[in-house]
Amino acid sequence: MFALDPAFAASSHRLLELPLCEARLQDDSRYPWIVLIPKVSAARELEDLSPADLPRLMAEILAAGRAVRAMGQAVGRPIDKLNTGALGNVTPQLHVHVVGRRRDDPAWPGPVWGHSAALAYEGAALTHALGVARQALQGA
Protein backbone atom coordinates (compact mmCIF):
# COMPACT_ATOMS: atom_id res chain seq x y z
CA MET A 1 0.00 0.00 0.00
CA PHE A 2 1.29 3.44 -0.93
CA ALA A 3 1.50 5.94 1.92
CA LEU A 4 2.94 9.42 1.73
CA ASP A 5 5.82 10.12 4.10
CA PRO A 6 4.59 12.65 6.70
CA ALA A 7 7.59 14.87 5.85
CA PHE A 8 5.83 15.92 2.63
CA ALA A 9 2.73 17.15 4.45
CA ALA A 10 4.94 19.31 6.67
CA SER A 11 6.73 21.02 3.78
CA SER A 12 4.26 21.13 0.89
CA HIS A 13 0.62 21.39 -0.14
CA ARG A 14 -1.26 18.82 -2.21
CA LEU A 15 -1.93 20.02 -5.75
CA LEU A 16 -3.57 17.06 -7.46
CA GLU A 17 -3.24 13.43 -8.36
CA LEU A 18 -1.54 12.69 -11.66
CA PRO A 19 -1.69 9.17 -13.15
CA LEU A 20 1.61 8.16 -11.51
CA CYS A 21 2.45 10.82 -8.96
CA GLU A 22 0.91 12.94 -6.29
CA ALA A 23 1.90 16.49 -7.24
CA ARG A 24 2.57 18.88 -4.36
CA LEU A 25 3.50 22.56 -4.12
CA GLN A 26 6.62 23.09 -2.02
CA ASP A 27 5.75 25.65 0.65
CA ASP A 28 8.55 28.05 -0.23
CA SER A 29 7.30 31.22 -1.87
CA ARG A 30 10.80 32.16 -3.06
CA TYR A 31 10.73 29.55 -5.84
CA PRO A 32 7.97 28.05 -8.00
CA TRP A 33 8.57 24.45 -6.94
CA ILE A 34 6.62 21.25 -7.46
CA VAL A 35 7.35 17.88 -5.86
CA LEU A 36 6.22 14.70 -7.60
CA ILE A 37 5.84 11.57 -5.47
CA PRO A 38 5.17 8.36 -7.44
CA LYS A 39 2.31 6.47 -5.82
CA VAL A 40 4.33 3.26 -5.71
CA SER A 41 4.78 1.44 -2.43
CA ALA A 42 8.34 1.30 -1.05
CA ALA A 43 9.91 3.06 -4.06
CA ARG A 44 13.16 4.81 -3.13
CA GLU A 45 15.09 4.98 -6.39
CA LEU A 46 14.12 5.52 -10.04
CA GLU A 47 15.09 1.89 -10.66
CA ASP A 48 12.26 0.81 -8.32
CA LEU A 49 9.69 1.97 -10.88
CA SER A 50 8.31 -0.43 -13.48
CA PRO A 51 9.22 -0.05 -17.17
CA ALA A 52 5.72 1.33 -17.73
CA ASP A 53 6.02 3.91 -14.98
CA LEU A 54 9.31 5.42 -16.16
CA PRO A 55 8.00 7.24 -19.28
CA ARG A 56 4.99 8.31 -17.25
CA LEU A 57 7.30 9.87 -14.66
CA MET A 58 9.19 11.69 -17.42
CA ALA A 59 5.89 13.04 -18.82
CA GLU A 60 4.88 14.27 -15.38
CA ILE A 61 8.29 15.92 -14.86
CA LEU A 62 7.79 17.82 -18.13
CA ALA A 63 4.28 18.82 -17.06
CA ALA A 64 5.59 20.03 -13.71
CA GLY A 65 8.18 22.09 -15.59
CA ARG A 66 5.41 23.76 -17.61
CA ALA A 67 3.48 24.43 -14.41
CA VAL A 68 6.51 25.95 -12.71
CA ARG A 69 7.00 28.23 -15.72
CA ALA A 70 3.36 29.25 -15.54
CA MET A 71 3.70 30.05 -11.85
CA GLY A 72 6.68 32.31 -12.55
CA GLN A 73 4.86 34.09 -15.37
CA ALA A 74 1.75 34.57 -13.24
CA VAL A 75 3.65 36.64 -10.69
CA GLY A 76 5.75 38.55 -13.25
CA ARG A 77 8.91 36.58 -12.43
CA PRO A 78 9.56 34.33 -15.43
CA ILE A 79 12.12 31.65 -14.70
CA ASP A 80 15.56 31.39 -16.27
CA LYS A 81 16.23 27.68 -15.72
CA LEU A 82 14.50 24.54 -14.57
CA ASN A 83 16.21 22.43 -11.93
CA THR A 84 15.08 18.81 -11.63
CA GLY A 85 16.36 16.55 -8.90
CA ALA A 86 15.71 13.21 -7.22
CA LEU A 87 17.79 13.17 -4.03
CA GLY A 88 16.04 11.60 -1.06
CA ASN A 89 18.95 11.79 1.37
CA VAL A 90 16.68 13.18 4.08
CA THR A 91 13.31 11.73 3.01
CA PRO A 92 14.07 8.48 1.19
CA GLN A 93 10.60 7.92 -0.32
CA LEU A 94 11.10 8.42 -4.07
CA HIS A 95 10.25 11.97 -5.11
CA VAL A 96 11.32 14.39 -7.82
CA HIS A 97 11.72 18.12 -7.33
CA VAL A 98 11.00 20.45 -10.25
CA VAL A 99 12.10 23.99 -9.38
CA GLY A 100 11.97 27.19 -11.38
CA ARG A 101 15.17 29.18 -10.92
CA ARG A 102 15.99 32.84 -11.54
CA ARG A 103 19.36 34.55 -11.60
CA ASP A 104 18.14 36.79 -8.78
CA ASP A 105 16.86 34.04 -6.50
CA PRO A 106 18.49 33.50 -3.09
CA ALA A 107 20.31 30.27 -3.89
CA TRP A 108 21.42 31.03 -7.48
CA PRO A 109 23.55 29.51 -8.98
CA GLY A 110 23.70 26.81 -6.31
CA PRO A 111 21.00 24.23 -5.68
CA VAL A 112 17.95 25.12 -3.59
CA TRP A 113 18.20 21.91 -1.57
CA GLY A 114 19.77 22.56 1.79
CA HIS A 115 20.35 26.25 1.02
CA SER A 116 18.21 28.06 3.60
CA ALA A 117 14.95 27.87 5.50
CA ALA A 118 11.78 28.05 3.42
CA LEU A 119 9.68 31.20 3.34
CA ALA A 120 6.12 29.88 3.51
CA TYR A 121 3.39 31.28 1.25
CA GLU A 122 0.96 33.67 2.90
CA GLY A 123 -2.81 33.23 2.41
CA ALA A 124 -3.70 34.86 -0.90
CA ALA A 125 -0.36 34.04 -2.49
CA LEU A 126 -0.79 30.39 -1.59
CA THR A 127 -4.28 30.25 -3.05
CA HIS A 128 -3.03 31.92 -6.22
CA ALA A 129 -0.02 29.64 -6.62
CA LEU A 130 -2.11 26.52 -6.05
CA GLY A 131 -4.62 27.71 -8.65
CA VAL A 132 -2.03 28.45 -11.31
CA ALA A 133 -0.19 25.19 -10.75
CA ARG A 134 -3.37 23.09 -10.77
CA GLN A 135 -4.59 24.68 -13.96
CA ALA A 136 -1.26 24.04 -15.66
CA LEU A 137 -1.15 20.42 -14.48
CA GLN A 138 -4.74 19.55 -15.46
CA GLY A 139 -4.76 16.73 -17.97
CA ALA A 140 -1.06 15.96 -17.61
Added chain:
Amino acid sequence: MFALDPAFAASSHRLLELPLCEARLQDDSRYPWIVLIPKVSAARELEDLSPADLPRLMAEILAAGRAVRAMGQAVGRPIDKLNTGALGNVTPQLHVHVVGRRRDDPAWPGPVWGHSAALAYEGAALTHALGVARQALQGA
Protein backbone atom coordinates in the same frame (compact mmCIF):
# COMPACT_ATOMS: atom_id res chain seq x y z
CA MET B 1 25.84 20.41 -34.68
CA PHE B 2 26.35 19.07 -31.19
CA ALA B 3 29.42 20.37 -29.36
CA LEU B 4 30.37 19.67 -25.77
CA ASP B 5 30.68 22.74 -23.53
CA PRO B 6 34.38 23.07 -22.61
CA ALA B 7 33.37 23.18 -18.93
CA PHE B 8 32.80 19.41 -19.04
CA ALA B 9 36.33 18.68 -20.25
CA ALA B 10 37.69 20.71 -17.34
CA SER B 11 35.75 18.82 -14.67
CA SER B 12 35.29 15.28 -15.98
CA HIS B 13 36.75 12.46 -18.07
CA ARG B 14 35.10 10.88 -21.09
CA LEU B 15 33.79 7.38 -20.36
CA LEU B 16 32.02 6.33 -23.55
CA GLU B 17 29.32 7.22 -26.02
CA LEU B 18 25.85 5.90 -25.25
CA PRO B 19 23.11 6.04 -27.91
CA LEU B 20 21.83 9.41 -26.65
CA CYS B 21 24.44 10.77 -24.27
CA GLU B 22 28.12 11.17 -23.86
CA ALA B 23 28.87 9.62 -20.46
CA ARG B 24 31.63 11.25 -18.41
CA LEU B 25 33.22 10.52 -15.04
CA GLN B 26 33.15 13.57 -12.77
CA ASP B 27 36.70 14.15 -11.58
CA ASP B 28 35.87 14.06 -7.88
CA SER B 29 37.17 10.94 -6.17
CA ARG B 30 34.98 11.54 -3.11
CA TYR B 31 31.85 10.39 -4.93
CA PRO B 32 31.16 7.86 -7.70
CA TRP B 33 29.61 10.35 -10.11
CA ILE B 34 28.65 10.13 -13.77
CA VAL B 35 27.51 13.02 -15.96
CA LEU B 36 25.30 12.32 -18.99
CA ILE B 37 25.26 14.93 -21.76
CA PRO B 38 22.64 14.30 -24.47
CA LYS B 39 24.25 14.73 -27.89
CA VAL B 40 21.52 17.11 -29.01
CA SER B 41 22.43 20.53 -30.33
CA ALA B 42 21.30 23.51 -28.24
CA ALA B 43 19.43 21.41 -25.66
CA ARG B 44 19.17 23.15 -22.29
CA GLU B 45 16.09 21.63 -20.69
CA LEU B 46 14.55 18.15 -20.64
CA GLU B 47 11.70 19.58 -22.72
CA ASP B 48 14.19 20.26 -25.53
CA LEU B 49 14.54 16.52 -26.13
CA SER B 50 12.34 14.72 -28.66
CA PRO B 51 9.66 12.26 -27.52
CA ALA B 52 11.95 9.46 -28.71
CA ASP B 53 14.93 10.74 -26.75
CA LEU B 54 13.16 11.01 -23.39
CA PRO B 55 12.81 7.26 -22.65
CA ARG B 56 16.35 6.80 -23.93
CA LEU B 57 17.58 9.37 -21.43
CA MET B 58 15.73 7.59 -18.64
CA ALA B 59 17.33 4.28 -19.65
CA GLU B 60 20.77 5.89 -19.62
CA ILE B 61 20.11 7.45 -16.20
CA LEU B 62 19.27 3.98 -14.84
CA ALA B 63 22.42 2.56 -16.45
CA ALA B 64 24.51 5.33 -14.91
CA GLY B 65 22.97 4.48 -11.54
CA ARG B 66 24.05 0.86 -11.93
CA ALA B 67 27.54 2.02 -12.91
CA VAL B 68 27.79 4.32 -9.91
CA ARG B 69 26.76 1.44 -7.65
CA ALA B 70 29.43 -0.75 -9.25
CA MET B 71 32.05 1.92 -8.68
CA GLY B 72 31.16 2.11 -4.99
CA GLN B 73 31.26 -1.68 -4.63
CA ALA B 74 34.60 -1.88 -6.42
CA VAL B 75 36.32 0.25 -3.79
CA GLY B 76 34.51 -1.30 -0.81
CA ARG B 77 32.29 1.74 -0.31
CA PRO B 78 28.79 0.68 -1.38
CA ILE B 79 26.45 3.60 -1.82
CA ASP B 80 23.41 4.34 0.33
CA LYS B 81 21.43 6.52 -2.07
CA LEU B 82 21.47 7.67 -5.67
CA ASN B 83 21.13 11.39 -6.35
CA THR B 84 20.03 12.39 -9.84
CA GLY B 85 19.88 16.01 -10.92
CA ALA B 86 19.58 18.20 -13.99
CA LEU B 87 20.47 21.73 -12.89
CA GLY B 88 22.53 23.67 -15.43
CA ASN B 89 22.61 26.97 -13.57
CA VAL B 90 26.35 27.29 -14.19
CA THR B 91 26.74 25.25 -17.39
CA PRO B 92 23.42 25.51 -19.23
CA GLN B 93 24.04 22.74 -21.79
CA LEU B 94 21.62 19.97 -20.83
CA HIS B 95 23.28 17.38 -18.61
CA VAL B 96 22.21 14.97 -15.89
CA HIS B 97 24.29 14.13 -12.84
CA VAL B 98 24.02 10.65 -11.33
CA VAL B 99 25.85 10.56 -8.01
CA GLY B 100 26.32 7.74 -5.52
CA ARG B 101 25.93 9.02 -1.97
CA ARG B 102 27.01 7.59 1.38
CA ARG B 103 26.03 8.67 4.85
CA ASP B 104 29.70 9.32 5.57
CA ASP B 105 30.42 11.42 2.49
CA PRO B 106 31.45 15.08 2.91
CA ALA B 107 28.21 16.66 1.69
CA TRP B 108 25.68 14.25 3.25
CA PRO B 109 22.75 14.81 3.58
CA GLY B 110 22.97 17.94 1.44
CA PRO B 111 23.49 17.98 -2.32
CA VAL B 112 26.99 17.61 -3.77
CA TRP B 113 26.47 20.48 -6.19
CA GLY B 114 28.11 23.64 -4.91
CA HIS B 115 29.26 21.95 -1.69
CA SER B 116 33.05 22.06 -1.89
CA ALA B 117 35.98 21.85 -4.28
CA ALA B 118 36.46 18.53 -6.05
CA LEU B 119 39.23 16.17 -5.01
CA ALA B 120 40.59 14.91 -8.33
CA TYR B 121 41.37 11.21 -8.87
CA GLU B 122 45.02 10.26 -8.76
CA GLY B 123 46.53 8.08 -11.49
CA ALA B 124 45.74 4.48 -10.60
CA ALA B 125 42.44 5.33 -8.92
CA LEU B 126 41.33 7.19 -12.05
CA THR B 127 42.23 4.29 -14.31
CA HIS B 128 40.37 1.90 -12.02
CA ALA B 129 37.25 4.08 -11.77
CA LEU B 130 37.11 4.59 -15.53
CA GLY B 131 37.45 0.83 -16.07
CA VAL B 132 34.69 -0.10 -13.63
CA ALA B 133 32.32 2.55 -14.97
CA ARG B 134 32.94 1.64 -18.62
CA GLN B 135 32.38 -2.04 -17.98
CA ALA B 136 29.11 -1.31 -16.17
CA LEU B 137 27.91 1.03 -18.94
CA GLN B 138 28.75 -1.29 -21.84
CA GLY B 139 25.64 -2.12 -23.81
CA ALA B 140 23.47 0.43 -22.01
